[in-house]
Each structure stands twice: as structure tokens, then as C-alpha cells.
Amino acid sequence: MKRISIANPVFNGNEKKYLDECIDTGWVSANGRFINEFEKKFAEFCGTKYAISCSNGTVTLHLLMLALGIRPGDEVIMPDLTYIATANAVRYCGGKPVFIDSRKDTFNMDPAKIEEKINVHTKAIMPVHLYGLPCDMDPILEIAARHGLPVIEDAAEAHGAEYKGRKVGSFGLAGSFSFFGNKIITSGEGGMIVTDDEVFYQRMKLLKGQAVSPEKKYWHIDVGYNYRMTNMQAAVGLGQLENVEWHIGQRKRVADLYKKFLGDYTDYVLMQAEPEDCKHVYWMNNVILQDKVTKNRDQVMQQMEECNIEMRPLFYPMHIMPPYYDTNVECPVAEKLAARGISLPSHALLTEENVRYICECLIRIITGE
Numbered sequence: 001m002k003r004i005s006i007a008n009p010v011f012n013g014n015e016k017k018y019l020d021e022c023i024d025t026g027w028v029s030a031n032g033r034f035i036n037e038f039e040k041k042f043a044e045f046c047g048t049k050y051a052i053s054c055s056n057g058t059v060t061l062h063l064l065m066l067a068l069g070i071r072p073g074d075e076v077i078m079p080d081l082t083y084i085a086t087a088n089a090v091r092y093c094g095g096k097p098v099f100i101d102s103r104k105d106t107f108n109m110d111p112a113k114i115e116e117k118i119n120v121h122t123k124a125i126m127p128v129h130l131y132g133l134p135c136d137m138d139p140i141l142e143i144a145a146r147h148g149l150p151v152i153e154d155a156a157e158a159h160g161a162e163y164k165g166r167k168v169g170s171f172g173l174a175g176s177f178s179f180f181g182n183k184i185i186t187s188g189e190g191g192m193i194v195t196d197d198e199v200f201y202q203r204m205k206l207l208k209g210q211a212v213s214p215e216k217k218y219w220h221i222d223v224g225y226n227y228r229m230t231n232m233q234a235a236v237g238l239g240q241l242e243n244v245e246w247h248i249g250q251r252k253r254v255a256d257l258y259k260k261f262l263g264d265y266t267d268y269v270l271m272q273a274e275p276e277d278c279k280h281v282y283w284m285n286n287v288i289l290q291d292k293v294t295k296n297r298d299q300v301m302q303q304m305e306e307c308n309i310e311m312r313p314l315f316y317p318m319h320i321m322p323p324y325y326d327t328n329v330e331c332p333v334a335e336k337l338a339a340r341g342i343s344l345p346s347h348a349l350l351t352e353e354n355v356r357y358i359c360e361c362l363i364r365i366i367t368g369e
């Protein structure tokens with residue numbers, strides 16, 4: 001049997017045609033019509049005024065921290081359970097990421113634990129819509145407003161996800177997306193920032209392009225960066241964005257199959273909860289092994305590998321890894337989720353037969369039948 005991979009990009013729109021146009025016309029670098037169109041259409045998709053493309057979803061976060069003016073000694077609040085780019089962006093500026101525990105049902109940052117971490121050094125709150133599920137934004141926005149703090153959404157995994165009918169990325173001062181090959185839609189590598197704030201937008205645009213003066217060529221008014229996306233990336237990204245509803249629809253189809261096949265086994269595995277006011281886009285379908293499972297997570301993953309199924313562990317909590325190792329951080333929920341969590345194959349090409357097979361293998365392994 002062919003190995004079932006965890007992720008698989010699908011290019012079934014204009015991606016190739018647009019890419020050919022880049023090569024045929026010579027517009028392969030950071031100028032060209034696809035960049036402008038991708039930015040314009042992505043802003044429309046998110047319901048924001050502005051969008052800025054970048055070379056990947058890590059530098060989008062760095063650019064956001066630079067534009068916020070994060071400096072050594074500053075603190076930024078974020079979940080302990082996330083991808084490391086969220087924390088690194090703060091560290092690149094010399095700032096300190098402050099980690100918040102997860103809610104055990106949604107895996108997302110627990111709003112009830114934010115306020116106790118706010119102090120004079122706190123400069124921003126950075127929620128992450130983990131695995132495609134929006135955070136509970138109302139309490140986060142309320143706390144941020146009360147303390148006069150900007151909210152920056154890391155929506156790298158959640159293109160098109162909605163909270164109370166509104167798209168993620170549009171709630172705070174700005175939102176950040178990634179187009180890495182395994183994300184909801186891809187441009188190979190790539191990232192995008194969306195915002196409604198014109199001043200903030202202009203600052204990021206300046207820093208992204210070596211801080212070159214808008215009036216005078218080769219005159220640089222600050223220390224800038226080259227964080228530009230290429231027209232070739234944008235060509236692929238635009239082709240994907242034109243079909244984004246199809247991509248999201250396929251992920252929902254796959255998630256519904258997992259729920260159907262695993263729904264009777266909640267004593268053994270729990271999946272990410274879905275609050276009614278959220279539209280989940282299922283970047284990854286995850287299971288958390290429950291007490292009834294006698295094998296540990298790594299044993300289960302090893303046996304799934306033997307069935308030719310690719311899996312990943314859930315993200316590790318930031319505070320247990322070398323760059324952010326800190327025994328004073330108390331995030332027991334994140335630790336427990338991470339120790340027992342597995343991400344299952346999640347992509348648009350999975351058939352009902354694939355998902356049935358994955359679930360049958362998983363059930364056999366965890367129930368010991």
C-alpha cells in the first residue's frame with residue numbers, strides 16, 4: 001500500500017499558467033502584476049484594507065515586531081503551544097515571549113490566563129489560531145483594549161477561518177499568514193500581513209524593502225530588510241487563492257470523515273473542540289490520546305508508521321525546548337496535550353477510503369484489539 005502523507009499541496013487552478021507568464025515575461029523578482037493582485041485579493045478575502053506579501057510566514061512576524069518597535073526588555077504574550085516562529089519573531093528583536101497555557105478543549109491560548117502576565121514591559125498580545133481553529137477573540141480583545149495593548153494575530157494556519165462570522169487576521173492591529181507548502185494554500189514559501197492601519201502598513205512596507213526612500217532611489221532612511229515575495233511565488237499564491245474555498249471545503253470534508261470514524265472512540269481519543277461561533281479550517285486534524293490508551297504517544301506513532309501512515313507529534317510547548325527553556329513557566333495543559341497529541345494526515349487529496357484506513361489502524365493500535 002502506498003504511503004499516506006501528512007500534507008500534500010494541490011495545484012488545480014491557474015498556478016502553472018501564471019508561473020509561465022512570469023518566466024515568459026521576465027518578471028521573476030519582487031515586482032510584477034501577480035504581487036499586486038495577490039495582495040489586493042488577499043486583503044479582500046480577509047476583509048481588511050491592506051495586505052503586504054513577504055518571503056515567508058516567519059519574516060512576516062519579524063516585520064510585525066519591528067514595526068511595533070519591540071526592543072530588548074519588551075514582552076509579548078503568546079501561547080506556549082505554537083510553532084516556534086511565533087516566539088522567534090520576538091526574540092529576533094531582543095524581546096521576551098511570555099507563554100500562556102492552552103485550553104484543553106480547543107488547544108488555543110486560554111484567555112483567562114492572560115491578564116496575570118501583563119506588566120509594564122508587556123507590548124503586545126499575539127494569539128495563534130492553532131491548527132486552523134480561531135481563538136476566543138472577544139475576551140482577548142477586551143483585555144488588550146483595557147491595557148492599551150495591540151493584538152497581532154498569528155493566523156499562519158488559519159486562512160479563511162472565522163470567529164463570529166468574521167475572518168481571522170482582521171481582529172487586531174494586524175494578522176499574519178504563511179503560504180508554506182503544507183498550509184491551507186501555498187506559494188511554495190511565502191507570507192502575508194493584513195491590516196486596516198495605514199501608518200502601520202506604511203512602516204512595514206518601508207522596512208520590508210530595505211527602507212529605501214519613496215522619493216529618492218538608493219537612499220535608505222532606516223535599517224531595512226529584504227523580506228520581499230517574488231512574482232513567481234505570488235503567481236502560485238494567486239492561483240491558489242482563486243480556489244481557496246475549494247481547498248477549505250476539502251479540508252472540511254476530510255475532518256468530517258475523521259469525526260465520523262473516530263466519533264465512537266472518545267474514551268480513547270479526543271479531537272480539537274469546535275465552539276459554535278467558530279469556523280474551523282482544519283489545517284491539521286489532531287487526536288489526543290486519553291487515559292484508556294495504555295501505549296504512549298511515540299509507540300502509537302511508531303505503529304502507525306508501520307501501517308505506512310505519516311504522522312507528526314503535536315507541537316512541543318515552547319518552554320521545554322532549548323531556546324526558550326524555562327522551568328518557571330507553568331503550562332500543564334499545553335504539556336499534557338503535547339505529550340499525548342498526534343497530527344493525522346490532513347490534505348485535500350485524502351479519499352474516504354484513506355481516512356477509513358487511517359482510523360481503522362489507529363483504533364486497532366489504541367484499543368489493543
Ligand SMILES: *Cc1c(COP(=O)(O)O)cnc(C)c1O
Pocket residue numbers: 056057058059082083085086128154156157178179180190191
Ligand atoms: C507555519 C507557521 C508560521 C510561519 O512559517 P513559515 O514556514 O516561515 O512560513 C508561523 N506561525 C505558525 C503558528 C505557523 O504554523
